[in-house]
Amino acid sequence: MYKKINLKDQELAQYINEENKRQEEHIELIASENYVSEEVINALGTCLTNKYGEGYPGNRYYGGCLWVDEIEKLAQKRACELFGAKFANVQPYSGSVANAEVFMSLLKPGEKVLGLSLDSGGHLSHGYKISFSGIFYESHTYTVNKDGILDYDEIRKIALQVKPKMIICGFSAYSQLIDFKKFREIADEVGAYLFADISHISGLVIANLHPHPFPHAHVVMTTTHKTLRGTRGAIILTNDEEIYKKINRSVFPGYQGGPLFHQIAGKAAAFYEALQPEFKEYQKRVLENSKAFCNEFMEKGVKVISGLTQNHLFIINTKESYGLTGKECELLLAKLNITINKNALPFDTESPTVTSGIRLGSAAMTSRGFTTVEFKLLANLIHQALKNPNSEDLYKIIKKEVAKLTHDFPIKRQYIK
DSSP, rough: OOOOOSSOHHHHHHHHHHHHHHHSSSEEEEETTOOOOHHHHHSSSSSSOOOOOOTTTEESSSSHHHHHHHHHHHHHHHHHHHHHOSEEEEEOOOOOHHHHHHHHHHHOOTTTEEEEEGGTOOOGGGGOTTHHHHHSEEEEEEOTTTTTTTOOOHHHHHHHOOOSSEEEOSSSSSSSOOHHHHHHHHHHHHTOOEEEEEETTHHHHHHHSSOOTTTTOOOEEEEEEEEGGOSSEEEEEEEEOOOOHHHHEEEEEEEIOOHHHHHHHHHHHHHHHHHHHHHHHHHHHHHHHHHHHHHHHHHHTTTTTSOOOEEEEEEEHHHHSSSOOHHHHHHHHTTEEEEEEOOOTOOSSOOTOOOSEEEEHHHHHTTTTTHHHHHHHHHHHHHHHHHHHTTTHHHHHHHHHHHHHHSSOOOSSSOOO
16 A cells, blocks of 8 residues: 555545545556556655746746756656657646647647547547547547457548548557558558557557557657556657657647646656566566456456457446446446446447446556456456346455455555566
8 A cells, every 4th residue: 555644634634545545445447547656656746846847948938947857858768768759748737638739739720630439449539529629620530340340441431531631549448459550551641640649558569569659650649657557647759850849839838838847757757667677577467467357258258349358458348248337337346346437339329428338457456466367356256246236245245355355466666676
């Protein structure tokens, strides 16, 4: 467990410590979440939060930026080393904000963008109608096929019809590999920029367990949590100097004000960890665990979208497999201290707030030391719970098993020896 917080503000301290306890006592299967080391937490909780410094290293609108300049340059250097990029902007506050900044860099308001539909595994910020990406730009979508797989021939046909200025690849709920080369060929054919949002798979990319977006993508964005296991935030990468200049202008003054230097320090700390040999070994375990977890469900006849996963997550059709909506499953598993999220399925007939499925990820519990043995056991516990949603006696037994697992695999404070 992370260190207990002691504050004079006892009410706030209580809430923080209760959340600390919740994280320790719950099995975390949300694919967007992970556990940072205390090295990252320590970098975040420093005097850097006091410093304001609009602009970039060597070109600030405020004085006193000598050391925060060095911290930002260090984060940039490490980000470029991790991803084999020439340029990195490490200031974005979040993934959605970073995506907005990429849009602003490459598009004018009203220009066409082509991204994966939300129910096929895309993200709100990839063109959904209620997002900035669907409000300020002319958004078009492609989908997965009936088997839950990307059909590049169909994507090409849509691109030729739409003629977008930018094509987005990289998704929040797709369990197969992405062929960035094919996406770039389509983008080149229609004269579009290729933008890769690799927020979910960036850790696997670093470990060479997933195809790399470079040299195919014009711009790459990743959040710094999820499989990268760092503080919440984002970075934008490119190998094109002119695009980099546009990105910098879009980040500041386009969308953001002063950088969050404590957050940038947290990113730098996480990048340091990701550059160590242990990180690649961790990613191998993430992938092994995800495949074992998924396969255990499939062996029980559970409907998994697109079949066996090739990354850290997979989607279950709970409506077909258990007669339950995603929302019902999320609430049922919460009673057992298992945290998951409901997720829309391709061509889902339920609303995004209800859904017909759930998304399960392996990154967080792999950080706590789960192996394929624990993930197979967990799949059996979840399967029994969803098959018997009204069995209070069974739920008591399962909750005890969950408590044992969380006790035996506490949150780790350090990941580097």
